[in-house]
Amino acid sequence: MDTMIKTPVADSAPRIARERPLKIKARNVDVYYGEKHAINDLSIDIPDSAVSAFIGPSGCGKSTFLRSINRMNDTIPSCRVTGNIEIDGRDIYDRTLDVVQLRARIGMVFQKPNPFPKSIYENVAYGPRIHGFARNKTDLEEIVVTSLKKAGLFEEVKDRLDHSGTSLSGGQQQRLCIARAIAVNPEVILMDEPCSALDPIATARIEELIDELRQNFCIVIVTHSMQQAARVSQLTAFFHLGNLVEVGDTDDIFTAPKDKRTQDYITGRFG
Amino acid sequence: MDTMIKTPVADSAPRIARERPLKIKARNVDVYYGEKHAINDLSIDIPDSAVSAFIGPSGCGKSTFLRSINRMNDTIPSCRVTGNIEIDGRDIYDRTLDVVQLRARIGMVFQKPNPFPKSIYENVAYGPRIHGFARNKTDLEEIVVTSLKKAGLFEEVKDRLDHSGTSLSGGQQQRLCIARAIAVNPEVILMDEPCSALDPIATARIEELIDELRQNFCIVIVTHSMQQAARVSQLTAFFHLGNLVEVGDTDDIFTAPKDKRTQDYITGRFG
Amino acid sequence: MTDTAISAAPRRVSDNAALVAKRYRSERRFKLYGIAAIAVTAVFLVLLFADILVKGLPAFFEHRMMLPVSVSQEAIDPQNSKDPKIIRTGDFDGPIRESFRAMFPDVTSRGDRKKLLGLLSSGAADDFRAMVVNNPSLIGTDAKVPVLLSDDADQYLKGRQTGVAKIAGQGTITASADGEKFKLVTDKTPVLTAGDIVRLNGGAFRVVSADNGAYLAEQVTAPKSLDPANAGAWDIVRFTVTEHNRRIDDQEALWLEQLKEKGVAENGIAWRFFSSGDSREPELAGIRGALTGSILTLLVTLFLCLPIGVAAAIYLEEFAPKNRLTQLIEVNINNLAAVPSIVFGLLGLAMFLNFFGLPRSAPLVGGLVLALLVLPTIIIASRAALRAVPPSIKEAALGVGASHQQAIFHHVLPLAMPGIMTGTIIGMAHALGETAPLLMIGMVAFIVDIPGGFTDAATALPIQIYLWSDLPEIAFQSKTAGAIIVLLVFLFVMNAAAILLRKRFERRW
Amino acid sequence: RDQIRIVGSSTVYPFTTAVAEQFGKTSGMKTPVVESTGTGGGMKLFCAGIGADHPDFTNASRQIKKSEFEDCAKNGVTDIVEIKVGFDGLTVANSKAGPDLTFTKTQLFLALAKEVPDKDGKLIANPYKTWKDVDASLPDEKIEVLGPPPTSGTRDSFVELVMDKGAEGIDSLKALKKSDAKAFEKVWKSIREDGAYIDAGENDNLIVQKLEANPQAVGIFGYSFLEENQNKIKGAAIDGKSPSYETIASGEYKVSRPLFVYAKKQHVGTIPGMVEFVKEYVSDKALGEDGYLASKGLVPLPGDDFKKTKAAAEAMETLKGDQLM
């Protein structure tokens, strides 16, 4: 596959990418929705055990690329992905790869919290159950409790695990979604604007959680708030009109952007 | 009515409000959507011949207050407004006031351009026609042309006035909506995030136009972009959780906010 | 560009008060049109229901008499076999007729007797028979049995043939023979008009004409004597409809009046209407056969179109690739939804009956045809229900590694189920009321027996309505309306269930 | 199949259903299923073959035709039992609120034919608008006749019994019959289509209701409907005779036809109850002078005929083709 890789990642790779092991490697990725070219020749390296943030004006392709990473785009019939995305060195667009298993390895948290309209317990137990992770009830219960604890939700819901997941507040719902994603023990967690539907306090809570989770997971987050990117991420990628304009250590991007467009964007010249 | 006014506007009124005649005066306005308290005891003075900007995080009530000014909230059955809003000294929530006439005096431009699915000409002629402004065709044509010119759209569309308004580009559509609002010769123009659906170039074009229009109109604009507020407005009001936290000359607000929340917001601590 | 200031003098809206007033008038007028449109529709519905109720309510009542009957051994079970089969064939009519005749000892001539017995239903003995068959120990005893009156008698007693007024006689009346006719003389001011019946001394006379102060009358029933009758001993019976415009003549009417006066004829709920099958006798006809046929038909329909409809909806909404085939299917479904139902009848006739040789008049075929008919409705409703489940739910499931089908069968389908059920119930309600296609496949036949299986000959409720509306007996008109009431009740229940279901599970995502 | 199936004439339908019901009640067997398909349609189904897929009886408002009999034989239906059950008078009736009517067949022909001869005997499109135009003795009312549609046997009978005879009553047409039988046939077979004659569908009950609502209208239908609705409508006299039991049974009222039921003897034994059903049909209780069919409006056979029919039917004598036309 390496023959396909045309654009090598810049030598001056971000510091964080050099410090941590490589988790996700994308080369020359193009995404089309029918005629529309949504991502243009994108290459990026995403490190493990760190938070990487995608920022950029609306419609620039952040979500599109994020969804290419767990092949969520497969569900959109018109969507077509070319190029090469590898996770731990395995091409995820390989024909022999089972996309269902892939998605189990890559958790996803969405913009709007979307708990299943079932009990809190069932929300978290669903993934382990369909993957046959637990041999019996105690096993399953343990997974559920651990996941909820990791998502920092357990204390708040422990005596109403049988209540509906939709009865929680927005921030709690989002944490429930995170617990649900954690429960199948993924390697990567993708988050598409996870706080945009939340109030500032809930946002702060989630940001704190992301910071904790990055010890164990490779986290990729899309956000429309530069402030949030600055607060939670170590690596930042700036998208513009389907192009990945600039990637770098978060501190560098916000203090010394190299590209004019990045600079204009973070100083509020547009967007 | 003055007896109702409990909270006088701070003595240290913004400079611009002292320079220009007062156009809109709101006192102790509360707005509810059913149970939800969306605006809490708001008082503000908005000067004529200037651009006033409302900023604040999502859901803080900017749009709600804007729509209270031309009683657009009347169309939402659950919405209830108390307190006192005066335009040119006339209480607009007075029972004897004709809301249809009021809206004719207060133009409004929406977030998403919403031209009628009719020809460009008919879009602009609509208002003058229902209000019986033109005695004959030539009259009407003149109004249409003048309005389009003022909105800076005439040159671009002059040889396709009979094309559908929806066939224009986003920025052109938004200018068409502005022309449509101008055509009934209003005193106030309210704009609710008029550029959020537009690309940066179209945005710049509209901002330019707003700057020109402020010579003749009292303009109130809601924006989620602090940068935009800084660029186009003279007066800025910062909303937070239904409260009007701070009002002041735009320059002052962005350089020396008095309130902690304002400061946090404009430095990107939240939102 | 700023120099293009508005040149005309500023116009203010309030300048033109007349225009404003006009605009408000037109506003009110427009709103009124909407209210009027809804009101007209509602009035139509009210008229429709009122009309049907007025016509149909009598169908739920019947007139019968409780007669004392001796359950004779010879007539019913001469061999004393106690075998229900033999008892069933016994003569039950005889004892009833005898008992009935005994109530009118004066009726002696053969013609009159026949007329009198004509007031009984041809199924008058049915209840008696059932009673004895169920309880053979009654044989040899005396029993009180309910005896059904004929449809004409029933209609008369329900007041649907003529109105009756009874006026007590004032003063004394004397009848005297006058050739073939009789002369009636009263000592009070004239109260009689032509057509009135005067009852005196156990007899009755029909007034033919007034003859200054006296009346000319013909005899209806012979009186015991021609003695003068005093006030209280004679009365006048006056009908609002003249005799030749009724199916019950004066003589019969007087007998029925006597029954009423004796309190023998009673108006009771006609359970028979729900428990028996079709009949050529209006007073015996019931809807159970048609109802059973409808239920069997609908079972076939439901059994076929719920799984197929839901499966098709899932495929089209979730799995169908965008290609010619699926496009063809979509176009087909949308078009089928609007193909006239009678064309489905042609399909059933040509395909199921003539080509596949399935039995005529069978609920199986009816169910098949109706299934094809409502399938598009169910598919469309199910698709809408599936689409209404927000994609975020499916994405969430996919996100934790559920397969596409798992996401759908575990999450989307259960959430869409209330919507699907609503659509299905409405589709079934539609099928329940459908008539035209069933006419084409021979479900329009005279069928008395209650169908017991999917291939038995059967009709359906709407067909029964259509058939009854066609019959000459007037009493069938109220039966028709009665069957309509039952049909409508079923439909309301189904629709109400659908509405409740929708309300109960309505979700705002 | 253990249930008798009957098809055929809509005119005989009410009688056969009544018998079927009675049969079901007293025999303990399943009640036969009766479908009204019209005489011709019934014959077609009846003659289509033997076996459980084919009906066991067919009703007919006329005798089976030779052609139909042969058709039957070709399909293996060879043993057919004919049961003549009674008469049906074709009645012309109007609302009781309307005038008393007396017609001659010729008057009816003139009122209803598509083409009628003018004074010179030349055929012209029917010009008559009111009954009075046809004959001065008739009321001055618009001609408005509700009658059976071309699909029904009733219509066939009406045309044969009234229109044919009526046409013969006109001299110029009588002459035409001699010279050009075909042309003559066309004249009496064609009923006017300009709105004076209204195809009223098979729903005779609705016709009755419509007559009641519209006193000037005249309807054509079987006697049983007149019998059932004597409180609303009255029959017109034709050639001096009013329709009634007596006049039809005695043959005085000429516009009447015999009604038949045909049984498929080959099904006897295979389909239970066929013999019993026939017995019930020809029993005194049903077909007798005071039988329940008479009260349904069937005009019973005169005594001797009835006895003969009864004997033949109970013996299940089969029909011979050579008696047919």
Place this chain on the structure above:
Amino acid sequence: MSGTYFAIMAALVLAGFFLGAQRARGVRGDQAGMLHSLPAYHGLYIAAAVLTVMMVIFVVGAPLASHYVVSQGLGAFDPSEVAEQLHRDAALRDIQNLIAGIYQGEPSDKLKAAAAAYSAASSLVYWGLNIFGVLAGAAVIFWGLGRITPELRARNQFERFVKYVLLASSGVAILTTIGIVLSVVFEAMHFFSKVSPIDFLFGLQWSPQTAMRADQVGSSGAFGIVPLIAGTLLITVIAMLVAGPLGLFSAIYMAEYATPRIRSVVKPILEILAGIPTVVLGFFAALTVAPLIRGWGQSFGLDVASESALAAGLVMGMMIIPFVSSLSDDVINAVPQSLRDGSYAMGATKSETIKKVVLPAALPGIVSAFMLAISRAVGETMIVVMAAGLAANLTFNPLAAVTTVTVQIKTLLVGDQEFDSAKTLSAFALGLVLFFFTLALNYIALKIVQKYREQYD
């Protein structure tokens, strides 16, 4: 025969499921997550395989088997005796009756022999098919159990099976359409071989009286559908004149003016109206509305037919009000609120906004709602069967009696069934016309709606 077979099949399918799941659990041992698919999917995988194989065996085997049995039974006769279908059927019936013990009379030796052969063959086939089915099912289970390994993509395989089942279900729609076209087209072609399509389509006279029997009278036989079409259109126009304004204004009121409370009252009313069976409306039209109209007409000195097009049209109009209103309601609601806001903000009143902005924007949708309603009216049967006449008058007088295409179809088919006279066949030709007419209307309407949807989506 089939009952036993299906019982066996059900048993084997269940067995396959449980054995498969069991085996998968065994293979997994206690290493959770080692299997590719959950054990239940292994069970389902085998169950689906058993089901498929046994269904195929039945679908192929049953006709073969019955053919064999019949040929054995008939083999006892001379070939000439059973050459004709009719005789074959008769012989078969005799055989079956004899076996069932209900044969009348003394059976011939030949018949006895035939019955013996027949019953021998059928018991052979009965056992043969069942045993073969059991063997095949068991073989499939064994094969499946052997395939169960941790790597087996049982879920994917089973899901593929499910997908085919789903696809087949949606194919029913196509089959239905084909069925309709076939059942109508063949008979219609038959008809057109007797009557020229030109006469049919453009003839001004409808009088379907071809001779049913050779010697029948009155067989002029004119098959011009113009009067039927005219009658249909007349009633449809009347219906639309009622339903159009009433439905549209109801929809406008419901969508724009009604408070939620009013809506919650009015919507069920319209739903009730939509749910009333047409046979009920027909009864009402024929017995109540028609006499009423006639009475009124006569009080004004008008000449009203007792089966006036007006009565049928009025009631039919009432029937389609809910169609117009609910479809229009949908399209009016689909007009984005932003357009209304735009208009209100200009100082327009509600009715101005509706008339000048909402309705023009919703127009395509409303047009297509009307077209769908028209196609309903054209295809409606029971109301016109009961309330409109049979007289094929070519007139546009609403007070006169007219007939419609559907009435004629019903009359021609329910009155007399016969499959070779032009009279009966014409019903299918009419069906064809009706089918294509409504198809065309719907197709256009759907296209308009689609276009319209695109505009706002």
